[in-house]
Amino acid sequence: MDGFVRVPVREQDAKERATNFKEVCLGYNKEEAEKEATRCLNCKNPKCVQGCPVSIDIPAFIQQVKEGDVEGAYQTISKSSALPAVCGRVCPQESQCEGQCVRGIKGDAVSIGKLERYVADTAREMGVVPEGAKEKKNKKVAIIGSGPSGLTCAGDLAKMGYDVTIFEALHEAGGVLVYGIPEFRLPKDAVVKKEIENVKKLGVKLETDVVIGKSVTVDDLMEKEGFEAVFIGSGAGLPRFMNIPGEQAMGVFSANEFLTRSNLMKAFDENSRTPIMRPKKCVVVGGGNVAMDAARTALRLGAEVHVVYRRGEEELPARKEEVGHAKEEGIIFDLLTNPVEIHEDENGWVKSITCIRMELGEPDESGRRSPVEVPGSEFEIECDAVIMSLGTSPNPLISSTTQGLEINRRKCIVAEEATGQTSKKGVFAGGDAVTGAATVILAMGAGKAAAKGIDEYLSNK
Numbered sequence: 001m002d003g004f005v006r007v008p009v010r011e012q013d014a015k016e017r018a019t020n021f022k023e024v025c026l027g028y029n030k031e032e033a034e035k036e037a038t039r040c041l042n043c044k045n046p047k048c049v050q051g052c053p054v055s056i057d058i059p060a061f062i063q064q065v066k067e068g069d070v071e072g073a074y075q076t077i078s079k080s081s082a083l084p085a086v087c088g089r090v091c092p093q094e095s096q097c098e099g100q101c102v103r104g105i106k107g108d109a110v111s112i113g114k115l116e117r118y119v120a121d122t123a124r125e126m127g128v129v130p131e132g133a134k135e136k137k138n139k140k141v142a143i144i145g146s147g148p149s150g151l152t153c154a155g156d157l158a159k160m161g162y163d164v165t166i167f168e169a170l171h172e173a174g175g176v177l178v179y180g181i182p183e184f185r186l187p188k189d190a191v192v193k194k195e196i197e198n199v200k201k202l203g204v205k206l207e208t209d210v211v212i213g214k215s216v217t218v219d220d221l222m223e224k225e226g227f228e229a230v231f232i233g234s235g236a237g238l239p240r241f242m243n244i245p246g247e248q249a250m251g252v253f254s255a256n257e258f259l260t261r262s263n264l265m266k267a268f269d270e271n272s273r274t275p276i277m278r279p280k281k282c283v284v285v286g287g288g289n290v291a292m293d294a295a296r297t298a299l300r301l302g303a304e305v306h307v308v309y310r311r312g313e314e315e316l317p318a319r320k321e322e323v324g325h326a327k328e329e330g331i332i333f334d335l336l337t338n339p340v341e342i343h344e345d346e347n348g349w350v351k352s353i354t355c356i357r358m359e360l361g362e363p364d365e366s367g368r369r370s371p372v373e374v375p376g377s378e379f380e381i382e383c384d385a386v387i388m389s390l391g392t393s394p395n396p397l398i399s400s401t402t403q404g405l406e407i408n409r410r411k412c413i414v415a416e417e418a419t420g421q422t423s424k425k426g427v428f429a430g431g432d433a434v435t436g437a438a439t440v441i442l443a444m445g446a447g448k449a450a451a452k453g454i455d456e457y458l459s460n461k
Contacts, residue, residue: 004107007036009114014328018299021183021268024325025089028111030068033118037066040110043102048112051100053445054152056080058097058112065115074123077116078130082155082199083148083177083444085124085191088117090181091441092319124194132202133161139458142167142227144212144398147175148440149431150233151199152447153420153454158202160455165227167210172264175235176432176440179264180256182293184300185322188263213397218405222426228461229426229454232413233447236392236432242285246342247388251277251350255286255294255389262297279303279385283353285339286389287311290437292322294387295331305331306381310338310358310371336360338371340378342386352382392437402427412436419453420446428454 010026011017017024028036040062048058057076064073077084093099093113101109139162143154146168154164172178177192186192200206212218212234221227239254241247258276261267267276280303284295287309295305307326309316312335316323327333336358345351357377360369399407406414406423413422413429420428430446432438 003039004103006039006108006111007032009111014325014330017184018329021300023187024184025114027121028114028118030122033065033115034068036111036115037062039103040066041102047100047102048097048110051096051098052080053096053441054080054448056097056116061119062110062112062115065119070119070122071126071128073119074128075131077119080448081444082130082152083195083440084116085120085195086148086177086186087441087444088113088115088120089186089191090439092439094320096441121191129198129201130155131159133159135161136163137161137458139163139229140165140225140227141454141458142221142225142230143233144218144230145169145175145233145235145431145433146173146196146206146208147177147233147235147431147443149235149433149443149447149450150175150231151196152444153231153233153430153451154204154447155199155202156448156451157454158199158204160451162455162458164203165205165207167212167216168206168208169211169234170264171208173206173208175233179260180290180293182259182263182297183268184296185293211397213401218398218402218424218427229428229458231420231447231450231454232398232422232427232429232433233431233443233450234394234398234433235443236394236412236437238393238395238411239388240390240392241388242339242390244339244341246344246350246353249342249344249350250348251279251344251385252342253277253385253387255284255290255387256392258294258387259290259297262301268297268301276301277385279383281383282306282385282387283308283339283381283383284387284389285309286391287316287318288389288391289318289322289439291389292318292326294389296326296329298385298387299329299331303385306334306383307331308334308337308339308353308355308381310336311368312336312360315360315368334381336371338373339386343380350384350386352380353386354378354380392432394433394436398433410436415450416453417446418449419456420450421453421457426457428457
């Protein structure tokens with residue numbers, strides 16, 4: 001029966017990790033990875049590849065792991081992915097590659113994500129770097145944003161030989177990888193910075209502290225700076241709120257602000273000069289990965305944490321692994337529950353939140369059952385902080401300063417899915433700036449598609 005059960009991955013003990021910001025998952029060692037790799041059936045029609053947004057040749061790299069050829073496995077992955085150590089940690093594999101794995105029909109799917117992480121981490125320790133372009137093209141491409149879509153687009157274009165420059169608004173590159181995802185899920189120095197260095201080794205130039213739309217416009221890049229194409233991968237960092245009474249009270253945060261303070265500005269470190277509230281009892285509103293990240297961060301800062309979500313456990317959009325980790329660490333889930341009012345004390349600080357019980361009614365447009373309030377079921381949770389994690393939308397700065405760039409009613413840039421082409425000639429876009437907040441791997445897939453679209457555009461220009 002061994003072939004039906006995946007090799008378990010080592011993790012920090014739940015009680016211990018709930019008090020620190022060290023990485024939770026410890027990954028596979030060589031013996032464990034090679035043993036797990038033997039479970040792959042090397043299917044002739046690999047559905048796992050179809051489930052991967054960047055189409056990694058999964059059977060090929062797993063075969064190389066099986067044979068002990070880590071460098072070969074890394075180069076196989078790198079043909080499709082610029083960020084394997086990131087994807088191996090944060091991708092929702094259960095709904096993508098692993099969700100399509102034939103092994104999963106009668107047992108556990110092959111642990112593709114953990115194998116990808118093993119390859120990337122081991123290759124990094126060995127000093128292996130991705131292969132660059134054999135020939136250079138005398139054409140400049142600008143990338144706006146150094147998040148997953150921007151890094152992927154830049155890496156692919158550099159491999160094709162283009163002269164690529166990334167412009168990043170913040171002081172540090174990485175986008176959501178550095179400001180959004182906590183250290184305990186994605187180490188910044190050991191993983192993110194090293195992945196970005198690998199992209200730079202392909203010849204990609206990186207300029208930080210450049211706010212496109214203020215420091216310089218898209219039109220300036222093309223008309224004055226000599227860039228023949230521009231890719232907008234600026235993400236979606238504008239938080240949403242519920243617009244309920246009391247939401248302006250002190251102690252109400254967006255998950256974006258809370259996580260950015262902790263992750264990018266290192267406020268979780270007691271020696272950091274960045275201020276952050278360390279609540280005693282915190283309510284996190286939302287059920288996605290960002291909500292789990294905010295809840296688990298607040299827990300590590302010393303709070304008792306309640307996650308309030310208006311649907312049930314089956315409808316939680318967060319990865320099952322993240323929900324499982326949160327429960328193990330002691331986070332309380334108040335499901336089928338929705339906030340209706342936040343109460344403040346005499347000094348204007350949050351003191352409690354009133355919620356109402358919900359029940360699931362008929363499915364909505366997406367097929368998910370719509371939550372309906374249960375009359376008279378209101379109850380109160382005492383708390384000194386509320387973190388709203390209700391999704392984000394793109395900042396309108398770039399679209400409002402770029403003539404001829406079409407946006408939709410959600411303020412997202414309109415772009416062709418297959419190529420990333422926008423309504424403005426030579427300007428491409430992808431990731432959260434186009435779709436609204438989504439996953440790292442979907443943003444990478446969009447960056448990859450746009451790189452191909454830009455290459456076709458410039459080749460025919």
